[in-house]
Amino acid sequence: MRKEDFKPDYYEILEVSPFATQEEIKKAYKRLVKKYHPDVNRAAGTAYLFRRLQEAYEVLSDPQQRQKYDEWLKAQGSYPETPLWMEVITSHRVLPSLPEPQAWYVLIKLRVEPRAIPADRALNICLVIDRSTSMKGLGIEKAVEAAEVVLENLREGDVISVVSFNDRAQVMLPASKKLNHREARKKLRSIKAEGGTEMARGISAGLSELMKAGIFRTINHMILLTDGNTYGDEEECIRLAEEAGRRGIPITAVGMGTAWNEELLDAIATKSGGVSLFVIYPNLLPSAFLERVKALRSAIASSLRGEFRVMNGVKVKGLFRLHPGVERLSPDRAPVYIGPVRDSIQLFMELTIPPLPPGEYEIASWELSEPQGLYRLNGRASLKLAEGAEAGEAPAEILQAAEKVAVFKLREKVWDEMKQGERERASHRLKMLAARLAEMGETELSAIAGTEALKLAQTGRLSPEGQKRILYGTRFLALLPPEEKG
């Protein structure tokens, strides 16, 4: 055996996954160096481990050396095939066995190996644009500009289609791969804003364009833009969103201005596995569209579906998706749609554990799968209950997630109380939300919430702009920057 035929498992030495980012490798090394430094740890064999650690870090911290090492691993057959990786973090591994119910939390993080994204994975995108009368002027102008920005950022093999709608739908650009950009631009610029709004027609036409292009092994997505209420076809919109979800086509629902129906756009987003976005000024549309398209580029599949089960007697208080904004998923309606398969996916579960005797319990389990059967992941979370155990401190990542979700839920309660006409309570709670936001360093949002709380006490409602800003501001709280991608 030649010398280079034997190499130790550097990933195992550093206690990281082969999909770890450079940042994670650095962190792991720092932690282990402290543990194995010969000055600190004099146990037998430590010096050897310390040398191995240095060696592992030297290789894995250098992208070129790491790539060579990975290739060697692959040749040995010991590099994991799946580009998907799941990390499960719970608030506590051990809790005391109590005579009363208690709270427990689970964070599920999904990782995608960036090097595993097939280079030929193409996008299949349909833009569905509102062209009712209210879009006249800057609205339609910027919507067209946003569509053009998307066209400019297409790659070989991508498919694009554009649908516009008022009280009827019109296919402006039928789904196609090879696009004559000049012709396309001319078509887009011919869109005139006039007439009413019947969104279901737009969604329906958009879905058929997406299907026409063929949805297997492409990243399928609809971006829906509206600035107002749709008339009488809300249920049809939701039904179509559900259908889109089943087919693995998430819908990004973009509301422009302040006059649109937030509940409807939210329902369309959650039922299809998409996201709803708030764009207050038309000039922000091109960058919002571009950002979505860029996010889709890092996806390895269109959509992820989840099915969750819990042990008898355990209650799911809430299931949330944390990225890009906090969204509540309903766990009792199986399956739930989670969105494009990217590595920023984080799911957070709040559970109530019933009184149970000491023991080890599998509290929750789930299956995440991709509707076309490309990927499948199974996970579970277990908890040990022990007599007189002390609940330690929850990990930082759980605290961060729980903090975001707590703000989201507080805002939800304000909306509920407002809807029930409980003006005083809603206003009081909105003040608490303002205080909490101030503590978290969200001064601007806190100020808006404070002003709106007064308005709410006086008039029983919020200003349309304030309402949207609070709703989306509390969802998209960036307490910490997203993790560095390796």
Added chain:
Amino acid sequence: MIRCAHCGAENLPNTLFCEECAKPLMKSQAIPVRLVSVGEGWEIKVVLEDEIIIGRQDPEREIRPHVDLNDYGGLEKGISRRHLRLFRKGQEVFAEDLGSVNGSFLNNRRLLSFVPEPVHSGDELRLGGEVLQIFFEEG
């Protein structure tokens, strides 16, 4: 049940944030922080409960950072009144530059203003012209 100290609501044991007011319920252990000047050798010890602001006191503008570097030549070293914030999530500590004029550096990398980054014991923080090594234990 556990009672929220802020709003009085009853929550299930081990709930992390109050269901009624969203305030943190689990009071976590404070972290002892030692800041050692690499150039001059002096050190400052503080306890990190929720956050620590490092800067220069300015009573006129009612700016009172937890760590006041006026006595250590902070003005000459280009330290802003509110320069850097240390805060924590559980037992993890983060540093955030508060838009200081001369910037903050973590292990020789400049921090983007108002973008927190995790800090570990033994890391080097540079605030303007002052280099501090940070430790999370009592020295």
